[in-house]
Amino acid sequence: MRKLSVFTSLLLFFALITSGFSQTIDQVIDNHVNAIGGMDKLLAIKSVKFTGKFSGGGFEVPVTYLIKRPNMVRMDITFQGNSQIQAYDGTTAWQVSPWSGKTDPEKMPAESEKQMREQADIEGPLVNYKVKGYTAELMGKEDMEGSEVYKVRLTDKDGDVTYYFLDGQSYLILKETKKRKVKEKEINSETLYGNYQQVEGITFPMSLEFREVGQQQGQSGIMEKVELNVEIDDSIFKMPEAKK
16 A cells, blocks of 8 residues: 555656646647737737748749738739739739739639638737637647757648647747648648747748748748838729729
C-alpha cells in the first residue's frame, strides 16, 4: 500500500509539473492573437493598405493590396503599363488579366472566389476562429529549421485544411501550408512569413514567400508600407462593366 501511495504521489507530481508546459489549442491561439496586437486592436481595424512589390520569374512588379471591412479585398499588380486586378466586393470575385489577353473584367471561378473571401479577412482566420465556423486542433510541436513551432490544424466549413506553424516563443506565424483543389487538380502550397514589424501596435509580416510544395523557387513579396484605417471607396471593389 505504501509503495502504491508513493507511486501515486509521483504521478500527481509529474502531472502538475508537465501541465505547466502543455497548452491547449485556445491558449496557443490566444497567445498568437496577443502577439499580433490583441483582440480589441485587431477588431478596431477598418481597412488596411499594403504597398510593396512582388518578384518571381526574373521580374519585379509593384503591388497595391487593399482590405476593407466587411469582406472586401483588391490587389493591383502593374507591369509595362497594364494592371492585373483581383478583387472581391463581399459578393462577387472578379479579375482583369491583361497579360493573358483579357482586358475586360470577368468573374472568378468558385475555387478562386473562396480564396478571395479568405484574403478579405483582415485579422486572419485564427482570430475568432469559432465564430467564423472553423475548427482548430493543436497537432503538437515540431522543429522548423532550428526553431520550435506549434503546428495548428484549421479546418473550414468545406473540410479544407490549412496548417499554421507558430513560433514557440513569439507565437507569430512562420509558415502556413494548404491543400486545395483547382480545376480538378490538387495543389499543395505554402507561404513563409518573416520580417515582422509593428504598425500602430499591430504586428505585420513584411516579407512573404509563396510556392507550391516541392518547388525550389516561387514568388516573394516585400511590403514596404502598411497604412491602417485609410479612406477607401467601396466602389473600387465592385466589378465594372466590360468596355463596349
